Amino acid sequence: MFNQIENIGQKWVNEQLSLLNDTQLLLQDIDMNLGKHLQNFIDCLSSLNKNDRDSFCKDHVFHNWLNKIKTEILGAYEIPDFQINSELLSDILSLLHFALAVLTESELTFSVNRSVTTRFLLPVSGLFFDFNSISITQEKLFCLYFPKSKSILINNKEHKLSNYQSFESIKIADSNFAFFADPTEDEYTIEFDNEIDLPKWISTLNKAMDILKTDYSSYQLVTNFTSYLVPLKQMEIVKNLSFSVRNLPNVIFKNNELTPYLIAETLVHESDHQLFYSIEKFESFWLSDVKLQKPIFFSPWRDDPRPLDGILRGLSSFARVSKYYSTVLKTFDFMQEEIELVGAMLLTRLRQSETALNTIFQSCELSSFGKQYLYEIKETLDNVNAVTKNFHQYNRWNGIAVNSMEIHRRNWELINTQK
Structure with missing residues (x-):
């Protein structure tokens, strides 16, 4: 096992994918619309090339988002009268789709709640944005991303995305x-x-x-x-x-x-x-x-x-x-x-x-x-x-x-x- 580097990495990725699928099944029982939204993400993730898919699953941002979804689901199953944070889950799912849109160079419209999501970092691409840096007072932020761009339209106004510089991966x-x-x-x-x-x-x-x-x-x-x-x-x-x-x-x-x-x-x-x-x-x-x-x-x-x-x-x-x-x-x-x-x-x-x-x-x-x-x-x-x-x-x-x-x-x- 000490020398099986790729096997260990792949086993960890497979475990993340298994957790993701289990999470979707549980979420579907709690909120059908959110469950479908997560299933759509899983389908899109599966269509990525292996390198991008594995990199996505290993990224700490994805790990963090998945843990937040699991925490909400566990609360719903284990705590009496627990109310899941639908706005939080909706925002996370929107950002998951946004991260994939960047990788697949696809146009995407999505929305987030400003009081819930103050900033985001996208897995793999390293693009990030802080909503506190813009002078928009609306609670609901409607966003449009164009392929290959490093900016998004937020409530019809263009804002540049930041990114971390990288060497190789x-x-x-x-x-x-x-x-x-x-x-x-x-x-x-x-x-x-x-x-x-x-x-x-x-x-x-x-x-x-x-x-x-x-x-x-x-x-x-x-x-x-x-x-x-x-x-x-x-x-x-x-x-x-x-x-x-x-x-x-x-x-x-x-x-x-x-x-x-x-x-x-x-x-x-x-x-x-x-x-x-x-x-x-x-x-x-x-x-x-x-x-x-x-x-x-x-x-x-x-x-x-x-x-x-x-x-x-x-x-x-x-x-x-x-x-x-x-x-x-x-x-x-x-x-x-x-x-x-x-x-x-x-x-x-x-x-x-x-x-x-x-x-x-x-x-x-x-x-x-x-x-x-x-x-x-x-x-x-x-x-x-x-x-x-x-x-x-x-x-x-x-x-x-x-x-x-x-x-x-x-x-x-x-x-x-x-x-």
Whole structure:
């Protein structure tokens, strides 16, 4: 499963489509007109080419809209005298059709309620609009979209749509952060950065993707599990900060560190987290409830003790990063100074991963699926180890990695024995 990137991505898409169909059947029983509206959307979604359909299902905006529809339906079935928010559901369905109209280059008329929908971001295309930016007082907004345009008529007046600039399939979300607000698992005090040098970000992302393209599995991972890159303000204490969260699929938060090979590492690392979260939807890594795990284990990457689940997620990502570095060192034309930095990074990530691997093995807490996943990681690390020994700089890089690990462990023990 560790190496079945496309299969995992497709399984996640199929699950979303299954949930969508189940949602339609339930909605049909509650409100026939809304149910028909959702069925029309499903039919149109099914007619898209596979790439657009899969990208749509993976987009966090679609994920969010589907969850809102499901929440209303569950309320209707489970809460006595619950009244579904028909205006909210109608607006969501209109925007779903609008998103498809953009992709299929089709004309569309639709309406939304201003008190319900204040802004929208469309899946895949990255087009967005804030109704608060226009001076229209009417509650009901009647909209007309013309094919291939980046504007809509709202109550007969044309308004330009905004869009996030992108490179390949990755959009850089450098404004309107409300679309990505309040990640529930944010462990950092972060600020979004709305003053980035966007051309530099695009240029550097281009270089990072060029590096990734020389390692097919890494490129495959990133293109399957990253859709948005959200800039964060630089933090002095964490030079290369990044994170992603379960409730925002295919979204990566990253600060303003713009070294191409480090951006590529971030994309690999966080895309693997998204892959891991996808697997968790249909497989269990552990014998017991993961929520019962205690944060007591040494982390090769962090200063605080971690639960086994955190160690395994980190191991999965850094094993993938180790494989990325071991491949691109052979396939990409780095400058000599970069080779030394990347080589030391490779051995450091490898030694960190081996330490985490031993921790997980010794725990004896994995399910049969978890064991199989771990063995695939071990096989990957063994292959990386064999590759690294062919570099004539191996002893020097390994010495740097071992020294770095020893310093980290001493600091970790000092910090955590004082608590």
